[in-house]
Amino acid sequence: MNHWITLPVLIPFVAAILIEIVGRHHIGARRVLAVCAGLGTIAAGAYMLLRTHQGEIFTYAMGGWEAPFGVALVADGLSALLVTLTGVVSLFAALYSMNRHDTKGKFFHFFLQMQVAGICGAVLTGDLFSLFVCFEIMLLASYNLLVYTGEERGLKAGVHYVILNLAGSALFLVAIGTLYGVTGTLNLADMALRVGELGPEDTALVRAGGLLLMVVFMLKAAVLPLHLWLPNVYGSATAPVAAFFAILTKVGVYAILRVSTLVFGSEAGVAADVLAPYLLPLAALTLALGMLGALGSLRLRKALGFLIVASIGTMLMSIGLYTPEGIAAGLYYLVHSTLGIAMLFLLVDLIARQRGEKDDRLVVARAPAQRALLGLLFFAGAIAVVGLPPLSGFLGKVWVLQASLMTPHVVVVWVAILLTSVLALVALSRAGSLIFWKGEEADDEERVPRATAFELLPVFGLLACLILYTLFSGPAAELCMMIAEGLLSPGDYIEAVMGVRP
Secondary structure, eight states: OOGGGGHHHHHHHHHHHHHHHTSTTOHHHHHHHHHHHHHHHHHHHHHHHHHHTTSOOEEEEGGGOOTTTSOEEEEOHHHHHHHHHHHHHHHHHHHHHTTTTTTSOTTHHHHHHHHHHHHHHHHHBOBHHHHHHHHHHHHHHHHHHHHTTOOHHHHHHHHHHHHHHHHHHHHHHHHHHHHHHHHSOOBHHHHHHHHTTOOGGGHHHHHHHHHHHHHHHHHHHTOTTSOTHHHHHHHHSOHHHHHHHTTHHHHHHHHHHHHHHHTSSTTOGGGTTSSHHHHHHHHHHHHHHHHHHHHHOSBHHHHHHHHHHHHHHHHHHHHTTOSHHHHHHHHHHHHHHHHHHHHHHHHHHHHHHTTGGGTTBSSSOBOOTTHHHHHHHHHHHHHHHHTOTTSHHHHHHHHHHHHTTTSTTHHHHHHHHHHHHHHHHHHHHHHHIIIIISOBOOOTTSOOOOOOHHHHHHHHHHHHHHHHHHHTHHHHHHHHHHHHHHHHSTHHHHHHHHSOOO
16 A cells, blocks of 8 residues: 555644654754754655656555545645645745744644644545544644734734634535535545436525535635734734745645535536636636735735735636646646745845834834845845746746637736736835835834744745746746646546546
């Protein structure tokens, strides 16, 4: 059996247990275990990419119970890509937390590793109820990461976050119950087979269950009109938590993509393409309102939260084309936006510390002590997020535009991408001007904290990942295209899990 498929879940889960047993009273031990777990998750994801880069799909039956009776873990190119990305972001978040952040609460590294385990479990499971369980693990861990410092703004945002996500969990259970009542299974591959065999009398119920499921995933991904929780939550979180949360919404995107192509794809009979008429328009509106929110924000962290919302709109608009090129472009942009936003969240924390009491407010105040260095890093991050050359954001947006050329949505996609890119450029130019250009020099007697080399290491590390992603854009694009073609032809996935080709 393919026992190695369990590694991305086992590594962070075991690390979390060891952090509580071995490192309970020793911060150094907790830090070493967190770094080892991050490196282990990256290694497991990289091994998965090597095994699946030719389109192969591997399965693992938990407890030896074969599908559809047991829970199946499924490793394909999409899950391998997200496992690797999760490991990279968690590693740099853990490294940055060692600069005073993880001392504010001794359970920080425990909950970080539980969050990694929940994310990896969500992208590897082939069972709908197991996906719900992994979502709940993510919710519990993310709430504790949000409030672990005990600060008022984090507690307030955390209450709103939990209430909204608990409502989403209730809807998730209703959707699961509806689909199980109609199909008699919770295994995604088996459900894909049975949905295609349903008669007209089941049309209304299965489509309602499918759409309700997509609403839950859109809440996780922060798609309009379910996006309003994200800017406050991300703007209230500490820097390493906000940086790691950059991957959190991508799990919602993954779930939308996986379920809408596997269970409710073009061959789903009465439930075929249940999401297709709604996804692209909602994504375009999410992109537009996200950029308008970033333009009108008075704090830089909240502006970055709106930029995450906008990036979700960009990738879902590309995925909503439901063509191989569109899905591949969306996946390519997903990796880029996660790395770019995570880098900016860490960088903004360094900038805010050097501005004194003004923190991250977008007003004229004391300029950062390391104006030149931090200004150059902010410039690089802004280029990445806006989508200007030479970084991978430019390549991703060009690919999205090209993917729409032969579709009926070409005008909507081009107008939305180009106009919102201009808005992003204006928003970040305004922020950079207020912070670096118009900032006042600090008095000689005033002690201004300077970022150490260790504090800058995670920022430079994420920037290096963006540069490498740009340099190896060819192989990355080929991988994304292979994943997209597999998603739109789910026969291999179903055969790998069920042993039967539809």
